Amino acid sequence: MPAGDSTAPDATTVDARPVTVPGTEVAGTDDPAPAAPAARATDRRSRAAAAVQAWAGAAARERLLRVVAPLDARGHHVVPDAPGGSRRARPAVTVVGPAGVHVVATTTWPVGDDGVTPEVTEELFSLADRAYRTEAELAELGLAPGEVRALAVVVGREGVDERVGPVRVVGERDVLRVVEARGRRLTGTQAATLRDHLLASTARPEAGPALPGPRPEPAAEVVSSVPPVAPAPVTGVAPAASEAVDVEPWMTWLDPAQAHAVRRSCNGPSRIRGAVGTGKTVVALHRAAYLARARQGAVLLTTYTRTLPATLRPLLARLAPDVADAVEVAGVHEVAARVLAERGVACRIDASLITAAWTTAWGQVGAGSVIDDEDHDQVYWHDEVTHVIKGRGLTRFEQYAMLPRRGRRHQLDGPTRRVVWDLHEAYARGLADRGVHDLADQVALAQAELAARPEPGRYAAVVVDEVQDLSTVALRLLHGLVGDAPDGLTLVGDGQQTVYPGGFALDEAGIDVGARTTVLDVHHRSTAQVLQLASTLVAGETFPDVDGTEQTGDAHAPVLRQGPSPVWVRCANEVDRTARLVRHVQELVTAGVPLGQVGVLALSRAGADHAVQQLRRAGLNVVRLEQHDGSDVDAVRVGAVKHAKGLELAHVLLADVAAEWLDRSPGGLDDVARERREHRRRELYVAMTRARDGLWVATV
Ligand SMILES: Nc1ncnc2c1ncn2[C@@H]1O[C@H](COP(=O)(O)OP(=O)(O)OP(=O)(O)O)[C@@H](O)[C@H]1O
Numbered sequence: 157m158p159a160g161d162s163t164a165p166d167a168t169t170v171d172a173r174p175v176t177v178p179g180t181e182v183a184g185t186d187d188p189a190p191a192a193p194a195a196r197a198t199d200r201r202s203r204a205a206a207a208v209q210a211w212a213g214a215a216a217r218e219r220l221l222r223v224v225a226p227l228d229a230r231g232h233h234v235v236p237d238a239p240g241g242s243r244r245a246r247p248a249v250t251v252v253g254p255a256g257v258h259v260v261a262t263t264t265w266p267v268g269d270d271g272v273t274p275e276v277t278e279e280l281f282s283l284a285d286r287a288y289r290t291e292a293e294l295a296e297l298g299l300a301p302g303e304v305r306a307l308a309v310v311v312g313r314e315g316v317d318e319r320v321g322p323v324r325v326v327g328e329r330d331v332l333r334v335v336e337a338r339g340r341r342l343t344g345t346q347a348a349t350l351r352d353h354l355l356a357s358t359a360r361p362e363a364g365p366a367l368p369g370p371r372p373e374p375a376a377e378v379v380s381s382v383p384p385v386a387p388a389p390v391t392g393v394a395p396a397a398s399e400a401v402d403v404e405p406w407m408t409w410l411d412p413a414q415a416h417a418v419r420r421s422c423n424g425p426s427r428i429r430g431a432v433g434t435g436k437t438v439v440a441l442h443r444a445a446y447l448a449r450a451r452q453g454a455v456l457l458t459t460y461t462r463t464l465p466a467t468l469r470p471l472l473a474r475l476a477p478d479v480a481d482a483v484e485v486a487g488v489h490e491v492a493a494r495v496l497a498e499r500g501v502a503c504r505i506d507a508s509l510i511t512a513a514w515t516t517a518w519g520q521v522g523a524g525s526v527i528d529d530e531d532h533d534q535v536y537w538h539d540e541v542t543h544v545i546k547g548r549g550l551t552r553f554e555q556y557a558m559l560p561r562r563g564r565r566h567q568l569d570g571p572t573r574r575v576v577w578d579l580h581e582a583y584a585r586g587l588a589d590r591g592v593h594d595l596a597d598q599v600a601l602a603q604a605e606l607a608a609r610p611e612p613g614r615y616a617a618v619v620v621d622e623v624q625d626l627s628t629v630a631l632r633l634l635h636g637l638v639g640d641a642p643d644g645l646t647l648v649g650d651g652q653q654t655v656y657p658g659g660f661a662l663d664e665a666g667i668d669v670g671a672r673t674t675v676l677d678v679h680h681r682s683t684a685q686v687l688q689l690a691s692t693l694v695a696g697e698t699f700p701d702v703d704g705t706e707q708t709g710d711a712h713a714p715v716l717r718q719g720p721s722p723v724w725v726r727c728a729n730e731v732d733r734t735a736r737l738v739r740h741v742q743e744l745v746t747a748g749v750p751l752g753q754v755g756v757l758a759l760s761r762a763g764a765d766h767a768v769q770q771l772r773r774a775g776l777n778v779v780r781l782e783q784h785d786g787s788d789v790d791a792v793r794v795g796a797v798k799h800a801k802g803l804e805l806a807h808v809l810l811a812d813v814a815a816e817w818l819d820r821s822p823g824g825l826d827d828v829a830r831e832r833r834e835h836r837r838r839e840l841y842v843a844m845t846r847a848r849d850g851l852w853v854a855t856v
Pocket residue numbers: 404405406409410411414430431432433434435436437438439650653679680681801802803804845
């Protein structure tokens with residue numbers, strides 16, 4: 157078909173050409189009817205116009221069906237769109253198949269240099285709106301929002317590939333290639349489910365216009381995972397093992413609460429929470445991509461853990477190649493460092509000088525004082541200074557004297573707090589004397605810098621994963637980047653997995669999430685057996701949630717996936733434990749488990765170092781988690797639990813667990829011992845729940 161045909165009349169253009177439409181009694185302008193009264197003439201004219209419009213609509217539909225015929229021939233389902241949209245909307249079809257969902261319409265896209273006319277703008281806007289409505293409808297079943305694409309086709313053309321907002325404009329002869337280039341994303345069962353749903357919905361009347369834009373906030377305090385319309389059972393459309401797709405299953409198919417959380421529109425900062433393995437990181441990735449598509453400007457996806465961004469970056473590139481460049485994935489310290497560098501603010505981080513500053517301060521203030529007791533080690537006071545004091549950005553002793561110290565069980569009296577404050581000041585002097593800053597200073601400097609000279613356009617939105625690990629100052633920094641803008645700040649996390657003792661509440665950082673919280677409750681990672689053992693560690697325990705309340709963990713739906721029982725070995729001594737650990741890794745390798753799917757996690761650095769040494773001695777390839785760049789290297793992952801946050805492995809071995817940490821009720825513990833034990837057990841809980849299939853714990 158010639159290029160010029162793209163401007164042929166269609167349903168949006170009332171053309172008065174003299175055409176006789178078969179099956180109608182209405183003729184064109186040379187109607188030989190005898191002269192009649194004016195009213196009858198007007199009536200005839202309007203009936204003629206309607207008939208021509210109907211004809212033109214039918215022709216446009218036919219043309220559209222010709223455009224998608226090659227897809228039909230390749231096994232994609234073509235579903236006619238429901239009537240609706242704007243009066244001038246072109247007919248559209250939804251193509252559902254292995255390559256995802258495409259809402260397709262033809263366009264009068266300009267051929268020459270005329271630019272985009274208002275008519276084309278309206279066509280594309282209308283198509284984007286149809287795709288948006290389809291996305292909303294299919295999200296109820298769990299289809300990931302990014303899977304619905306809007307395709308405007310220039311009839312008779314080849315080699316056209318333009319993007320106008322969310323709409324991709326392609327030539328007719330490019331359609332098949334463009335669609336199939338997306339690879340195999342949906343299983344046959346999923347595609348058929350979507351087709352049936354769309355076919356059923358085309359039969360029902362439109363729910364009225366639903367243009368993209370601000371949507372009303374829900375009245376409920378917490379949005380439950382139950383979608384507004386009962387979805388098809390997730391299990392019914394989840395990919396079966398025999399129907400492999402080219403992408404990770406979660407990239408295209410979400411559970412309904414996840415899909416809701418990704419698309420939810422909020423008039424201010426919002427929160428997404430859920431127990432371990434409920435897909436929070438998955439949702440964070442989807443939401444970052446979703447916001448990048450919906451907005452002008454960059455989106456920041458950030459987290460506290462330095463190692464997690466390296467894992468997230470390649471996932472995002474696969475999930476959303478179309479917007480991967482618009483999403484910056486960076487740890488919060490990386491963001492702070494960048495801000496300072498851009499503004500020429502000096503900030504020198506030097507680990508050995510930082511340690512020297514601490515050691516000197518401890519010698520000057522801590523050693524021999526009331527805080528130098530048997531109950532607390534220096535790590536406790538270091539955490540108190542860096543997380544509790546500096547993490548909040550406290551500047552005066554009076555602030556610290558009154559602080560509730562949420563999450564720290566051991567109460568400190570006034571004189572003790574005074575000593576801790578003196579220690580903090582001595583440490584600060586020590587850093588200054590050496591011309592260095594620690595990581596808490598780095599974030600505080602960047603936060604102060606941005607507060608003094610804001611940069612409102614830097615990011616269109618910020619999505620924070622593992623928010624429970626951030627400090628108050630880090631949250632202020634991130635909040636400062638986007639403020640309370642609609643959908644500006646999305647906080648994702650689980651207070652039960654807190655492994656740093658800052659204990660902050662969102663209001664300390666000036667953040668109010670109001671009723672804008674979504675709770676995820678389908679566990680997607682571990683077997684029921686792994687989860688059951690891990691859950692005993694936190695059952696009945698409370699933790700200070702970022703909403704300022706004391707919480708027990710979020711519940712999740714029963715886990716159906718079954719696997720072997722976790723192994724708990726009681727070893728005679730350390731030598732015995734190491735030998736068994738190495739042997740178990742070797743057994744997994746012999747059983748065909750890839751080395752990269754085995755993780756050895758430790759609670760202490762010494763435990764991780766020892767495991768690395770012994771595994772290497774046995775000839776096994778090892779990569780330290782803190783040095784891992786997220787690539788798919790064939791080596792056992794070894795590291796501290798802190799570095800395993802957000803990660804998962806098929807098999808997890810715990811290298812340095814003390815038997816008493818697993819003991820349910822030791823009794824008679826004072827506050828300090830109780831706090832330490834709770835902290836340990838929370839870390840163990842995080843470590844164990846990194847395992848998808850196998851868990852091995854050895855105690856001495
Ligand atoms: N919709 C889904 N379909 C299939 N798998 C999913 C889905 N959502 C999540 N998963 C899988 O579940 C596992 C856990 O997901 P994710 O890491 O996002 O959970 P999380 O809540 O962030 O976990 P944690 O808090 O324990 O770190 C991953 O293997 C992920 O691929």
